[in-house]
Amino acid sequence: MAEINRAVKGTNDILPDSSAKYTFIESKMLETASLYGFREIRVPTFEHTEVFVKNVGDTTDIVQKEMYTFTDKGGRSITLRPELTAGTVRSVIEHGLVNGALPVKVCYLGGCYRYEKPQAGRLREFHQFGVECFGAASPAADAEIICLAKQSLNEIGINDISLEINSIGCPDCRNEYGKALKRYFEKNIDKLCDTCKDRLNRNPMRILDCKNPECKEIAKDAPTVLDYLCDDCAEHFDGVKKHLDAAGVKYTVNPRIVRGLDYYTKTVFEFVSGDIGAQSTVCGGGRYDGLVKSMGGPDIPALGFAMGIERLMLTLQNTNAPFPEEDKCDLYIATLGDNAQKEATKICTALRSDGYEAGFDICNRGLKAQMKYADKIGALYTMVLGDNEIASGEAKLKCMENGEETTVKLSELSDTLFELKCKSVF
RNA sequence: GUGGAUGUAGCUUAGUUGGUUAAAGCGCCGGUUUGUGGCACCGGAGACCGUGGGUUCGAGUCCCAUCUUCCACCCCA
Numbered sequence: 424m425a426e427i428n429r430a431v432k433g434t435n436d437i438l439p440d441s442s443a444k445y446t447f448i449e450s451k452m453l454e455t456a457s458l459y460g461f462r463e464i465r466v467p468t469f470e471h472t473e474v475f476v477k478n479v480g481d482t483t484d485i486v487q488k489e490m491y492t493f494t495d496k497g498g499r500s501i502t503l504r505p506e507l508t509a510g511t512v513r514s515v516i517e518h519g520l521v522n523g524a525l526p527v528k529v530c531y532l533g534g535c536y537r538y539e540k541p542q543a544g545r546l547r548e549f550h551q552f553g554v555e556c557f558g559a560a561s562p563a564a565d566a567e568i569i570c571l572a573k574q575s576l577n578e579i580g581i582n583d584i585s586l587e588i589n590s591i592g593c594p595d596c597r598n599e600y601g602k603a604l605k606r607y608f609e610k611n612i613d614k615l616c617d618t619c620k621d622r623l624n625r626n627p628m629r630i631l632d633c634k635n636p637e638c639k640e641i642a643k644d645a646p647t648v649l650d651y652l653c654d655d656c657a658e659h660f661d662g663v664k665k666h667l668d669a670a671g672v673k674y675t676v677n678p679r680i681v682r683g684l685d686y687y688t689k690t691v692f693e694f695v696s697g698d699i700g701a702q703s704t705v706c707g708g709g710r711y712d713g714l715v716k717s718m719g720g721p722d723i724p725a726l727g728f729a730m731g732i733e734r735l736m737l738t739l740q741n742t743n744a745p746f747p748e749e750d751k752c753d754l755y756i757a758t759l760g761d762n763a764q765k766e767a768t769k770i771c772t773a774l775r776s777d778g779y780e781a782g783f784d785i786c787n788r789g790l791k792a793q794m795k796y797a798d799k800i801g802a803l804y805t806m807v808l809g810d811n812e813i814a815s816g817e818a819k820l821k822c823m824e825n826g827e828e829t830t831v832k833l834s835e836l837s838d839t840l841f842e843l844k845c846k847s848v849f
Numbered sequence: 850g851u852g853g854a855u856g857u858a859g860c861u862u863a864g865u866u867g868g869u870u871a872a873a874g875c876g877c878c879g880g881u882u883u884g885u886g887g888c889a890c891c892g893g894a895g896a897c898c899g900u901g902g903g904u905u906c907g908a909g910u911c912c913c914a915u916c917u918u919c920c921a922c923c924c925c926a
Contacts, residue, residue, distance in 0.1 A: 429899095432917070484924050488850075506926080535926080540850075542920060551926060618923070634922085684925090693926095700920080707926060731926030759884065790884055798886040807885060823886070 433539070433547025435733070443749045448579050448735055449532055452552040455575040456530040459567065461554045464529040466510040472500040478509035478714060480685025482625065489537040503536035508686070508711075508727060511555050516720035525558030525723070532732075544702035544734045553708070553729035557715060560724040562662030565690045565710060569663075570670050572694060572706050572728050579735065580744035581696070584705065587677040588667075588692040590660040591628070592652045594713065597688075600651035601627055611641045631679040647678040656689055663690055686711040690726070698741040699734055706730035753840055754820070755802035756783040757793035759809035766813055770836060777837045783808075798823060804843070806831075 430436055437445055453463060472492050479486050491503040504510050511531060514520075520527045532552050539545055554571065556564055569586065576584060591597055604627040612620060616635040623630065631642050652660065667674055674692075682691045691709035699705070708728020716722040739746070754774060756767040767783035774781040782802070784793045790807065797805045805821045812818040812833065819828045820839065831839045 429917070489924085537925080539924075540922095541918085542922095545925075549926070553926090629924090682925090701922085702925070704926060729926055734926060757885070789879090791886080792879080794886040796886085802886090805886075809884065811884085819885095821885075826886090 431547070433541040435546055435548070444736065444739075444746050445732065447747055448732060448739075449552065451578045452575050452730075453530065453532065455578050456554055456571060458574075459528070459554075459571045461528040461530040461556075461571070464511060464514065464531050465533070466507065466514045466531065467504075468534065469501050469503050470510050470513065472502040474509050474513050475502050475505060478512065478686055478718060479506065483685060485537060485684070489539055491536045491538060504533075505537045506535055506684070506729065507531050507533060507551055507553055508555060508684075508714075508729070512714055512718050512720070512725070515555075515557060516715065516718055521557050521715060521720050521723055526564070527557040528554070530554040542702065543700035544731070544737055546733060550732040551729045552732060553727055555725060555727035557725045558723045559726070560712070562659050562690075563666050564724075565659075565663045565726060566666030566670060566672075568708065568726060568728055569667060569674075569692055570672060572692075572708065572730070573672055576694060576706065576730075576735075579739065581705070581735065581738050581742075583696075583698070583742065584738075585695050585697075586672065586674040586692060587680050587695060588663070588674050588690065589648065589677055589680045590652060590656060590663075590689050591648055591681060591687060591691055591709075592656045593688050596651050596653045596656055597648075600646070600648050603646045603651060604628065604630075607645050608641070614638075614641055626681075628681040632681060642679070649676075649678050659689055682707060682709055686714045686717075688712045692728070694730075696734070696738045699737040702734065705734045705738060750780060752782050752797070752800050752802040753779040753844070754781045754804045754806060754836070755793075755797035755800070756781070757790055757797065757805055757807045758784050759790060759807070762810060762813060763808045767808055770808075770833065774837055774840070779837070779840055803847075804840070 456463075472490070475490060476486055481487070485505045490505055493501055495501050511529060515527055515529065520529075530553065532550070534548055534550050536548055538547060541547060552575075554568060556568060569588070573586065576582075592600065605623060608615065608619075608623055608627060608630055612623065614637050615623070615630070616633065616638055619630045619633050619635070619638050622633075628648075630638060631645060633639065633642065649657075649660070664674075664676075680691060680693055687709045689710040689712065692707070693704050694706040695703050696705045697703065706728055707730075708726070710724065710726040712724040712726075715725050738744075756770060758764045758767045764783070771781040771783055782800075784796070788796070794805065802823055805823060806818050807821075808818055816833050817830055818833060820831050820843070821828050822843075829839070829843075
């Protein structure tokens with residue numbers, strides 16, 4: 424197929440046969456978030472490039488090599504959002520939400536864009552659901568969003584998933600820890616792999632995450648962040664754990680999880696799935712207390728998480744999780760002749776305005792072909808409509824599941840369908 | 850960006866040491882006395898064999914390049 428007729432590398436079409444599944448996931452997410460008081464916010468798909476450079480961090484891979492950046496016709500440098508936190512923070516500051524009643528709780532759903540090499544669970548255009556909470560410094564807030572993340576995963580049927588938490592401290596303790604880590608790894612620099620040698624200067628914490636066996640061996644005895652937390656951060660982390668215990672949420676403390684975005688402070692966490700390949704993080708989040716201020720807003724704490732919708736879908740598919748049944752056509756009218764087709768238009772319009780999914784032949788096919796079609800689309804009932812039925816004002820409704828027929832008055836179709844549907848529920 | 854695998858009808862595949870009009874199943878459309886689906890039978894449409902070069906009298910089959918998809922690294926959701 425010619426290149427122009429194919430979707431761009433790393434992008435995905437969601438076809439009618441699976442779109443309802445995505446809608447299910449998305450609506451469950453929004454629904455669950457609202458139970459915790461999070462209301463949806465919708466921010467632009469693109470922002471001034473600076474918004475991401477300043478917030479995501481100019482040393483991160485995302486900013487350095489993964490952004491879709493272009494100059495618009497007005498000479499502005501524009502970037503398609505690689506994530507939704509930065510734009511959300513910009514928005515709540517710009518519109519003064521952070522000057523109103525605190526905490527501000529918002530959630531979002533939308534496409535994100537990163538120029539990466541696609542693989543399982545990783546696309547160039549992907550979709551995130553996430554929440555942000557502004558103005559809450561208490562560990563109860565951290566625990567609350569973790570509970571929300573867990574519940575929303577459970578709501579869509581993801582239960583076999585592990586929660587890992589860590590604290591990377593405030594900038595002060597992180598700085599101290601970074602130095603200690605550097606001292607430790609410098610002693611073993613010869614044994615480290617090439618990428619880790621590079622990481623030593625860029626981001627020593629990443630070495631802890633390396634999958635190279637030799638690096639893993641060395642990292643085993645490396646100092647842990649948790650030993651370098653200041654009193655305030657240690658107490659905060661302790662509080663988070665206590666709240667999680669109180670909520671009955673199971674977790675493991677993993678001092679090696681490090682989020683890749685610069686803005687994180689204190690609590691970081693991930694929900695990890697064992698069912699979707701190498702890109703196993705389904706949800707990632709944490710606290711970012713300095714971000715609002717650095718964006719030019721008031722000095723208030725903030726925290727949030729994001730999950731990748733496509734990864735949620737992968738998890739559900741790979742674990743054969745059930746999806747709710749899709750809506751079916753309530754009544755399909757098979758027509759005979761032009762008169763009947765016109766009458767079907769009239770009847771279907773009325774049924775649809777009463778809330779029924781109704782359809783009839785618009786391809787001018789024969790009766791048999793129409794019945795076959797009704798069967799294929801899974802129509803619950805069919806009705807043959809010809810001149811006889813129009814003249815008598817009566818027709819037979821056929822239940823496609825068991826073949827039973829019932830005679831109905833055309834003028835009472837809507838009521839009859841309602842009765843039949845009620846019966847089939849019991 | 851690095852590495853490995855892949856690419857034949859809408860889908861899943863067959864295609865012998867390169868040799869005439871590239872097969873099959875599923876799906877799609879139609880038919881089996883013209884007012885009734887699922888089963889069966891019959892018929893039909895549908896493929897520039899990913900793309901571009903090259904070798905050859907001749908290439909889906911061999912060589913090179915390129916792109917896509919998949920998987921892993923890096924990194925992230």
